[in-house]
Amino acid sequence: MKVLFLTQNLDRTSSNLRVVEDWLNALAQRMEAVTVLAFNVGEHQLRENIKIINVRSHGKVPRVALLFSFAVSMTRATVLKQYDVVLAHMVPMYALLALPWARLSRSPLALWYTSHGNSRLGRLAAHLVDVGMTASIESYPIGTDKVVAIGHGIDVSRYPLAVNTGNHPVIVMAGRITPLKQMHLAVEAMSHPLLRDHYLQPKLKIAGETFYEDDKLYLEDIHRVIEQKQLSERVEFVGGVPGEEMPEFYGGADVCLSLRSSSAMDKVGLEAMASGIPIVTNNCSYRGLLKDYESALMMQNDDVESLASQISRIINDEPAAREMGINLRDRVKAEHGIDRFADRVIDVLDAVSKT
Numbered sequence: 001m002k003v004l005f006l007t008q009n010l011d012r013t014s015s016n017l018r019v020v021e022d023w024l025n026a027l028a029q030r031m032e033a034v035t036v037l038a039f040n041v042g043e044h045q046l047r048e049n050i051k052i053i054n055v056r057s058h059g060k061v062p063r064v065a066l067l068f069s070f071a072v073s074m075t076r077a078t079v080l081k082q083y084d085v086v087l088a089h090m091v092p093m094y095a096l097l098a099l100p101w102a103r104l105s106r107s108p109l110a111l112w113y114t115s116h117g118n119s120r121l122g123r124l125a126a127h128l129v130d131v132g133m134t135a136s137i138e139s140y141p142i143g144t145d146k147v148v149a150i151g152h153g154i155d156v157s158r159y160p161l162a163v164n165t166g167n168h169p170v171i172v173m174a175g176r177i178t179p180l181k182q183m184h185l186a187v188e189a190m191s192h193p194l195l196r197d198h199y200l201q202p203k204l205k206i207a208g209e210t211f212y213e214d215d216k217l218y219l220e221d222i223h224r225v226i227e228q229k230q231l232s233e234r235v236e237f238v239g240g241v242p243g244e245e246m247p248e249f250y251g252g253a254d255v256c257l258s259l260r261s262s263s264a265m266d267k268v269g270l271e272a273m274a275s276g277i278p279i280v281t282n283n284c285s286y287r288g289l290l291k292d293y294e295s296a297l298m299m300q301n302d303d304v305e306s307l308a309s310q311i312s313r314i315i316n317d318e319p320a321a322r323e324m325g326i327n328l329r330d331r332v333k334a335e336h337g338i339d340r341f342a343d344r345v346i347d348v349l350d351a352v353s354k355t
Contacts, residue, residue, distance in 0.1 A: 113140055115264065159276075176208055
């Protein structure tokens with residue numbers, strides 16, 4: 001099988017799309033060839049049977065020129081028969097743009113999508129593609145019977161077991177700074193007496209950047225709360241962390257917060273668990289992984305006292321937290337590991353190719 005993989009960004013230093021390189025290498029290990037059509041290309045280390053097409057090969061270009069470059073690239077890949085199936089990653093528009101060439105070559109068109117967005121373009125793409133793939137059913141908010149939940153693809157070998165050698169427990173969060181990720185709840189929890197007055201004086205570190213103007217306003221609001229509650233020594237925003245450095249970021253932590261205002265399988269929580277770190281979450285998508293730890297790690301809705309209480313219990317019992325973390329790491333490897341994920345992608349693409 002040969003796949004044409006459409007993606008926003010191929011760059012191992014990317015803060016949120018580093019996983020693309022892992023996925024491509026795992027798929028290429030199981031396929032005759034993989035052709036990557038990327039709109040941005042940075043640093044990468046890929047297998048020999050992976051060919052890269054850089055749509056944006058000359059830096060910043062007008063949208064019309066970008067679309068023309070995409071059309072030329074798709075036409076060349078089609079004429080040269082470089083693919084049997086097309087897989088668009090995360091962006092429904094990519095699936096819509098590729099549709100004419102996929103139909104012309106009679107190749108199945110698949111869309112990987114895991115998000116909270118339910119846009120008109122997303123619904124149209126979900127209707128027109130041959131199959132959708134996602135991490136969990138909650139992660140594909142577009143109602144369709146074409147979607148298959150196959151888990152995330154986490155290369156657990158990239159994440160050593162976390163060991164905090166500092167004097168204070170470290171709580172971490174990571175992801176885009178946006179109301180969806182509820183960073184404000186974490187800051188409010190740090191001001192709760194259970195954490196504010198804790199004898200170990202835990203610290204909160206948040207990795208991530210803003211993307212939109214609303215995100216920037218949200219971050220400004222959080223900083224005002226930090227100042228009002230005198231938490232500047234206890235809460236730190238470290239900015240965007242390159243994907244290659246995320247294992248180190250998790251490696252010094254004791255607990256990770258994975259919060260969302262709407263449920264979807266967030267890979268940050270999986271990466272933290274891959275590092276042997278317990279997570280505290282309000283995201284119901286994790287329930288299948290947490291199982292017997294649900295009462296200890298699932299907070300009650302958006303209740304700040306519940307969040308502070310569960311964090312406090314984790315840092316108060318280091319041996320129990322370590323055991324939980326190791327068991328969660330094993331579950332991530334078994335249910336969301338890169339090898340299982342790649343096998344399932346192949347199975348889905350193979351099945352849709354035969355229909």
